[in-house]
Amino acid sequence: xxxxxxxxxxxxxxxxxxxxxxxxxxxxxxxxxxxxxxxxxxxxxxxxxxxxxxxxxxxxxxxxxxxxxxxxxxxxxxxxxxxxxxxxxxxxxxxxxxxxxxxxxxxxxxxxxxxxxxxxxxxxxxxxxxxxxxxxxxxxxxxxxxxxxxxxxxxxxxxxxxxxxxxxxxxxxxxxxxxxxxxxxxxxxxxxxxxxxxxx
Amino acid sequence: xxxxxxxxxxxxxxxxxxxxxxxxxxxxxxxxxxxxxxxxxxxxxxxxxxxxxxxxxxxxxxxxxxxxxxxxxxxxxxxxxxxxxxxxxxxxxxxxxxxxxxxxxxxxxxxxxxxxxxxxxxxxxxxxxxxxxxxxxxxxxxxxxxxxxxxxxxxxxxxxxxxxxxxxxxxxxxxxxxxxxxxxxxxxxxxxxxxxxxxxxxxxxxxxxxxxxxxxxxxxxxxxxxxxxxxxxxxxxxxxxxx
Ligand SMILES: [Zn+2]
Ligand SMILES: [Zn+2]
Numbered sequence: 001x002x003x004x005x006x007x008x009x010x011x012x013x014x015x016x017x018x019x020x021x022x023x024x025x026x027x028x029x030x031x032x033x034x035x036x037x038x039x040x041x042x043x044x045x046x047x048x049x050x051x052x053x054x055x056x057x058x059x060x061x062x063x064x065x066x067x068x069x070x071x072x073x074x075x076x077x078x079x080x081x082x083x084x085x086x087x088x089x090x091x092x093x094x095x096x097x098x099x100x101x102x103x104x105x106x107x108x109x110x111x112x113x114x115x116x117x118x119x120x121x122x123x124x125x126x127x128x129x130x131x132x133x134x135x136x137x138x139x140x141x142x143x144x145x146x147x148x149x150x151x152x153x154x155x156x157x158x159x160x161x162x163x164x165x166x167x168x169x170x171x172x173x174x175x176x177x178x179x180x181x182x183x184x185x186x187x188x189x190x191x192x193x194x195x196x197x198x199x200x
Numbered sequence: 201x202x203x204x205x206x207x208x209x210x211x212x213x214x215x216x217x218x219x220x221x222x223x224x225x226x227x228x229x230x231x232x233x234x235x236x237x238x239x240x241x242x243x244x245x246x247x248x249x250x251x252x253x254x255x256x257x258x259x260x261x262x263x264x265x266x267x268x269x270x271x272x273x274x275x276x277x278x279x280x281x282x283x284x285x286x287x288x289x290x291x292x293x294x295x296x297x298x299x300x301x302x303x304x305x306x307x308x309x310x311x312x313x314x315x316x317x318x319x320x321x322x323x324x325x326x327x328x329x330x331x332x333x334x335x336x337x338x339x340x341x342x343x344x345x346x347x348x349x350x351x352x353x354x355x356x357x358x359x360x361x362x363x364x365x366x367x368x369x370x371x372x373x374x375x376x377x378x379x380x381x382x383x384x385x386x387x388x389x390x391x392x393x394x395x396x397x398x399x400x401x402x403x404x405x406x407x408x409x410x411x412x413x414x415x416x417x418x419x420x421x422x423x424x425x426x427x428x429x430x431x432x433x434x435x436x437x438x439x440x441x442x443x
Pocket of ligand 1: 057058059073
């Protein structure tokens with residue numbers, strides 16, 4: 001006989017991506033049988049997360065209430081004329097790791113997915129348009145994922161940007177560095193061919 | 201599961217850390233879901249063909265699990281122009297969802313499958329995609345699914361439809377205003393939809409659409425008992441288009 005608190009915890013955990021009811025049940029029983037107060041510590045960490053994390057009022061990435069605008073938006077040494085649009089906050093970190101990008105960011109929090117019913121109003125597209133009206137941006141780089149949802153998102157945003165007159169570019173697609181052509185997948189190879197460049 | 205020759209990828213859902221459940225539309229088995237293991241690691245080059253609207257030749261294996269295993273898939277045709285054009289991409293998502301939603305699960309759906317294939321072909325042609333083609337697709341898909349909308353004869357009195365007309369989903373389509381009260385529609389619009397229903401998809405491009413634009417979309421959703429997820433985006437993008 002499963003008591004209600006256990007069932008509630010299982011239900012909440014199984015809402016997490018990649019966790020089914022079976023795994024959730026295992027996790028709950030594991031936590032309950034551990035020494036130390038695992039559920040209380042987890043609960044307080046999650047509560048703190050909920051209380052302190054917010055979306056940056058400029059770029060919409062995740063930040064704390066104490067740092068809003070976020071650290072990157074607050075920095076004075078970044079190029080204000082360039083905005084890189086990404087799907088997720090993690091994508092910002094990926095670009096920062098390259099050390100190549102000096103402009104600003106905007107996080108959409110997802111991608112359009114007609115088949116999953118994810119429509120433009122669920123993404124942070126409006127705040128992006130407001131930024132473009134207020135800031136001195138000359139180029140928007142659409143760095144959405146190279147899949148159907150990422151393509152749809154990039155094309156949709158590009159269409160909204162057209163009347164604003166800002167230059168809109170998209171990341172190049174192709175085979176990843178270090179891949180031998182023989183082992184590249186057909187889709188990436190076809191795209192790499194499609195987006196080939198002139199050699200001078 | 202018996203052999204599946206060709207399949208259209210309808211969509212995928214991430215499962216666990218490495219796997220995906222792939223929803224397919226096939227001629228012999230209608231709507232099927234299969235499990236593709238390890239396709240998110242980047243180590244299976246064929247996994248990139250598992251995108252909405254791809255026509256694939258799947259290699260399936262029966263397992264003790266709930267879903268058949270997709271061992272490999274070779275891409276026969278991948279959407280090209282839809283990935284560069286928002287109108288085509290939303291039309292693709294909508295058309296594939298419509299055909300697969302109307303197809304039975306694990307049962308023959310040859311005509312709906314062929315219709316979906318024809319839709320994918322249309323989305324690759326040079327001319328702009330117009331709502332008339334989408335209306336033609338809807339009329340054909342409903343017909344192949346056994347939900348042929350009444351567009352010529354009133355299903356209540358069996359007489360030819362003449363103004364004033366209404367569209368009554370629960371009565372089966374166009375009706376005389378006197379036979380069943382419902383939202384008004386012109387007899388001309390119904391005839392226009394009937395003509396689209398009978399015209400090959402390829403020849404419906406550029407034809408003037410019938411008003412209201414989403415009459416058969418509502419009809420399909422009523423028969424399905426649920427909304428089509430890609431519809432809001434379709435309406436939004438069709439609304440943005442100059443046509
Ligand atoms: Zn910020
Ligand atoms: Zn009648």
